[in-house]
Amino acid sequence: MSRYRRRGDRGILYIAVAILIAAALSALLVPVFSPYTPTEQNLELRFAPPGSEGHLLGTDEFGRDVATRLAWGAWAAAQTAGGGVLLAALIGVPLGVAAGLERRVLDPVIALVVDAALSFPGVLLAVAIIAVLGSGAVQVSIALGIMFAPLFARTVRAETLSVSQEGYVEISRGLGTRTLRRICMHIVPNVLPNVLVIATSSFAICITIEAALSFLGLGSAPPQPTWGLMLRDARNYLSVAPHLAILPGVVLGLCVFALNTVGDALSEYLDSGHPDTSNT
């Protein structure tokens, strides 16, 4: 893989980072400074177009401020998707390390579970989990966690395997270092960068799945402001107020694009000479 990025790629990376910073800032600041709450209705001012006075991005079918709802939606997306990724890492990383170290019993069992879980189409698995747990934002986080845990487990297992066969780890084992200490000293620091890369890219996928599940009515319930719900409501008003569908769609698309770009760059950076990882 090329060690040097082309200039165009770098430009795109800057744009992506800018988008993420903008999203993060609006998610943090708009809820504090907006004169509106995300569920506050103004039935006198329904379907105001973007650029209306007092409503920069217009209002929706209940006269709620779209800009405020989009910002709160970013919060909701970050919470639900972030919770999912965190849970996935908490389940997946220990499983992966265990499978990588204990090759006789644990590895085949964990591999079987992981392969079985990965063979399910993603959203279908999430829908099945929600069918059991019931719908709601927390349930979506749990579903996302279960969905993405195998991905973490598989990557971490491979990394653990290669690291534990490195000379210095072998030596450390020969010297009788205790397993737990060995994991903390050698395995975890080596595995962490890869976990970060997977976390970034799966965060992007989690956001789209969260939106998809909300759109299907399986995620947060109205009047919660989430991008998926905003898109769901907007589809009935495509002819009268297209901005209701376009705005959350564009915001969702931009965020996913930005996260993926940053994730790719991160993985490339780590692959191309990060001191802790070998050049594989």
Added chain:
Amino acid sequence: MKRLLLILLITTVGISQLLAFGQSERDDESLRLAMSGNPDTLDPQATPGTLTFQVTRSIYDTLVEPDVDGEIVPALAASWEADDDATVWTFHLREGVRFHHGADLSADDVVATFERMLDEEFASPNADELGPIENIQAIDDHTVRITLGEPYAPLLASLASSWSAILPADLVEEEHDFGAVPVGTGPFRFREWVQDSRIVLDRHDGYWMDGAPQIGGVVFFIIEEPSVQLQGLLTGDFDVIDTVQPESLDRVREHPETRLDETLSSLAMVLSMNTRREPLDSVDVRRAITHAVNKEQVLDIAYGGGEVGGTFMDTGDVYHRDFSDRYPYDPDAARELLAGADADVGRTLTIAVPQNYEAHVNAGQLYQQMLEDVGLDVELKLVEWSTWLSDVYGDGDFDLTVIGHTGKLDPEGRLGDLTSERFYTGWQNAEFNELVRAARRTADVEERQELYAEALEILAEEVPMVFTGTNYRYIGLRRHVRDFHMDGKLDTYDFRRVHFLNE
């Protein structure tokens, strides 16, 4: 080469134009209707579902039927009479009526039909609608006698309703699966049902009514998405669509080839309250909640417009009385009542909303905001339709809920439910129950109207529900579809007079 192609093209177009001109009668074509859901069955006795009735109304006939004004007129029964105390009813059947599979209609079919419906093993959800029937017998080939245990004024209306469709006795005997392959005497015969896709009916040529039906058949396309229905109507893929969203009304009105059929529905839109639970057991709190709701706004925004109500009756019904001036929209009065109420109004109230009904979900959000405006703490909970039916409507496990109650041809169908202790609002009133029971036994229309008026006034004062009102029912039509009739009360279509206009 190019010229040759051009000539060929012109000829082809010309010939097809000629052909089209030759059969200027479009009437052998089928009516294409977009329907918003897949019926659970096509057996009219096995379900209370409107979607089923919307299809089976065209496949079956009933003994009597409502005409355009809601008056009960002869159908399969050419005439009928009742004895003096209205407990023995004799129906004289029309001669020469034929079922789709060839058998002639006789009194045995009527007897077999109602015996199947009343059969406890069959457990029809509509069995109670027939009232206190003691016995049904065939007097001769074309005469049927129904004997009641006590006078039951709603009988004719029930016999005119879709669940009273007459089935053929020989197939009832064979335990034929009417749910999958319906066979009746109706204007259209069943051809096929592709689940979740379409139901196809063909014209029944031997139909008893003169000059009906006029079209070749009806195809019900099952299209859940309102925007897809609308697009299909505008492009001409559908002749009729059963859902037009409030925001799309103008598009259908203004399009040169479509028009809007606007009728008052038979629904009573309500925000029901669980009067078994605190603080909703307090009538002051219930009145405060009624004061807090801007009914007109809910109807306009969530339901596409309608008439404001004040009691548990659709506003177009002959038994309806206008009590909309009781506890009108007045947030200040609501706050005052809440402040003085002898109940804990600080508890979080949950509005359960059936999530598959977008209009109810929207109404729920409006109610939530309106109740919060007067200081109540309210949250919204979306539930699946099956959960709504079992937990909310079945077990009465809810605080507040948004729903529309369908009308019946007779007010007993609506008000009788409220007399049951098991009714989901849990509201009971001895005086009300007595009035409704008395009205059930009264045949005289004016006397019944007075009894019901009193009962409705009790409801308007006690408000176990916020009686928001009755919405308009919008159907989108292509302009060439003529004499289309939607029966607002039964919420079913009558395609017998439909024909296509050719320009």
